Amino acid sequence: MLEMIPVIIFTAMLSQNFILVQFLGICPFLGVSKNTDSAFGMGMAVTVVMVITTLITYPIYNYILVPLGFEYMEIIVFIFVIASLVQIIEIILKKTSKSLYEAMGIYLPLITTNCAVLGVAELVLTSNLVHNLLDACVYGLFGGLGFTLAIVLMSGMREKLDSARVPKPLEGFPITMILACFMAMAFGMF
Amino acid sequence: MAKAKETTLRCVTTLAVIAVVCALLLSVLNSVLYVSATPDDLIGLYSAVDGYEWEVVDVNDDQPYSGGKVILVAKGTMDGKDDYLGLLVQTEKNGKLNESTYAMFINMNTDALEYAAFVTEGATGGFNWQYAKEHSKSGDQVSTGATALTGLLSGDKSNSQAAWREWESFYGVITDQTALDYTDAVPAKTGATRTVTATYDAFNIVARYYYDNFVKGE
Amino acid sequence: MKAKDIALDGLFRQNPTLKLVLGTCPTLALTTAAMNGVGMGLAVTFVLIFSNAIISLLRNVIPSKVRIPAYILIIATFVTITRMVLNKFLPSISASLGTYLPLIVVNCIIIGRAEAFASKNPVLSSALDGLFMGLGFMFALTLMGIFREILGSGSVFGVKLWDFSIGFFVQPAGALFTYAIFIAVYSLVYSAFLRAANERKNKDGLAVKGARGNA
Missing domain, CATH: 1.20.5 (Single alpha-helices involved in coiled-coils or other helix-helix interfaces)
Structure with a gap:
């Protein structure tokens, strides 16, 4: 079923964009999109965690939890995997690459509670497009890239917004959401 | 330290x-x-059997069926009316589609499968038996399943019996669109197509079970 | 802390959705219909009451180093329980919340209240805080759900009102637009409320001073 891969890429990245269509990962989208560099750092960190998470949770669910009849432990197991994964990545980065740690490290603790990560682990179980581990990982990878795309685009606009005058009640979150609204309309075209 | x-x-x-x-x-x-099943779960689903008394029949689980299992068999009786067999079938969890439970009612005098309904659905949306009957594939698209379905629905004892005997599989009997159309105007949810597969499984299980336990011996 | 303050904070002054802007994912994704708002609100309220109470109960036992993983474990347990209960008693709500039900685990409101309130306050006020924060969330979500359902599908709680509808409001973009409007209106009301409260305080203050002067 390799011909499904392009469909998965398109769906995960654009037509079912994590941020703008499924609203997963809105907190970092609003919080870490003030400048392009940090937005890119956050996006990359999320992408890495999303891929590795699906790589671990998909087999755990299908080959351990389901045969044992422990489906009800799904939420606890998934969040535990994500929390430990984030810790481990943080430790490895700290020990091996100082520059990478400086670029991505500060965003890592925020990722545990990022809806997009637990979201992708759950979504690959439901999605009609995902039939095996490869599909799941591709979904995770391009979902993450779609996340990065949205957050980087947003940060570009917010940099401009700083110098613009905004009606008082719309300052802060509301104007950011209206910007996101226009982006969502564009993504809705896919 | x-x-x-x-x-x-x-x-x-x-x-x-x-x-x-x-x-x-x-x-x-x-x-x-x-959630364990009781005959109460059969009440209120099919208007033709309103007011029936239901008595549980032991489920014969000698043969495992693929895709799910029969979780309740009950015989419904009412003075002056045909006996009915009510079955609850639970289909297996399929990915994120949770177990779905189907109730099916078979008129034991005509052997016709008269009604099927969801008791609990693994996904949002509903399945409408009447609609499926009207839109099942038949005629040009004849498949064994479709013939069987038409026979099962005929209400004629010899046709129904023949259908139970000849039955092979219901896969493809109901078009995918049928289930999607009947999602009660809720946008199609994840699991809609899996719902269709689960529905096929449920029909197949009931058909096999009824044939094994009630038709074969006659 | 007084119960009245906790209630006012949750419902209005510190409304998790409109003031703190937490738990945005379900707010945006599920407000296409009013009933979804009620369902999600109930689920979150249930989890909040129990996770707050338990975390408060254990606040002196859990070492601060591992408090976040401990909180997440406790929250995940109650989310799973919520899911089981909904599956058994309200399967239709459980189905319409779909993926967003397990995602309550990472809802910032819950971990946020655990960290900001339950870890510092006694059990009873923590449970109350959970109740009112949850109700505040439900209140905001239901209002947004009603707004979007009326404009987007011409119905309320599934009851058809008229044939007129603007599809934009049930689309993702409409969610962001609606949320923006709600926050803007809230901040207008809130600042008016603050001004009124200040004026009252000033007046009281003057009156007190006047009284003293007389004495």
Whole structure:
């Protein structure tokens, strides 16, 4: 079923964009999109965690939890995997690459509670497009890239917004959401 | 150093204790909240059997069926009316589509499968038996399943019996669109196509079960 | 802390959705219909009450180093319980919340209240805080759900009102637009409320001073 891969890429990245269509990962989208560099750092960190998470949770669910009849432990197991994964990545980065740690490290603790990560682990179980581990990982990878795309685009606009005058009640979150609204309309075209 | 070790030990123990307690709590609750079937689940689903008395028949689970299992068989009786067999079939969880439970009603005098309905659905949306009957594939698209379905629905005893005997598979009998159309105007949810597969499984299981236990011997 | 303050904070002054802007994912994704708002609100309220109470109960036992993983474990347990209960008693709500039900685990409101309130306050006020924060969340979500359902599908709680509808409001973009409007209106009301409260305080203050002067 390799011909499904392009469909998965398109769906995960654009037509079912994590941020703008499924609203997963809105907190970092609003919080870490003030400048392009940090937005890119956050996006990359999320992408890495999303891929590795699906790589671990998909087999755990299908080959351990389901045969044992422990489906009800799904939420606890998934969040535990994500929390430990984030810790481990943080430790490895700290020990091996100082520059990478400086670029991505500060965003890592925020990722545990990022809806997009637990979201992708759950979504690959439901999605009609995902039939095996490869599909799941591709979904995770391009979902993450779609996340990065949205957050980087947003940060570009917010940099401009700083110098613009905004009606008082719309300052802060509301104007950011209206910007996101226009982006969502564009993504809705896919 | 010893102090640091002690705190680490305390951290790990606390977490482990919390995790064990949580897991135990969940497994207990899972068994408490597990939904087991009773004949009450058959009441109110099919208007033709309103007011019937239902009596549980032991489920014969000698043969395992693929895709799910029969979880309840009950015989419905009412003075001066045809006997009915009510079955509850639970299809297996398929990915994120949860177990779905279907109720099916068979008129035991005509052997016709008269009605099928969801008791619990693994996905949002509903399945409408009448609609499926009107839109099942037949004629040009004849498949064994479609013939069987038409026979089962005919209400004529010899046709129904022939259909139960000849039945092979219901896969493809109902178009995917049927289930999607009947999602009650809710946008199609994840699991809609899996719902169709689960529905096929449910029909197949009931057909096989009814044939094995009620038609074969006659 | 007084019960009245906790209630006012949750419902209005510190409304998790409109003031703190937490738990945005379900707010945006599920407000296409009013009933979804009620369902999600109930689920979150249930989890909040229990996770707050338990975390508060254990606040002196859990070492601060591992408090976040411990909180997450406790929250995940109650989310799973909520899911089981909904599956058993309200399967239709459980189905319409779909993926967003397990995602309550990472809802910032819950971990946020655990960290900001339950870890510092006694059990009873923590449970109350959970109740009112949850109700505040439910209140905001239901209002947004009603607004979007009326404009987007011409119905309320599934009851058809008229044939007129603007599809934009049930689309993702409409969610962001609606949320923006709600926050803007809230901040207008809130600042008016603050001004009124200040004026009252000033007046009281003057009156007190006047009284003293007389004495």
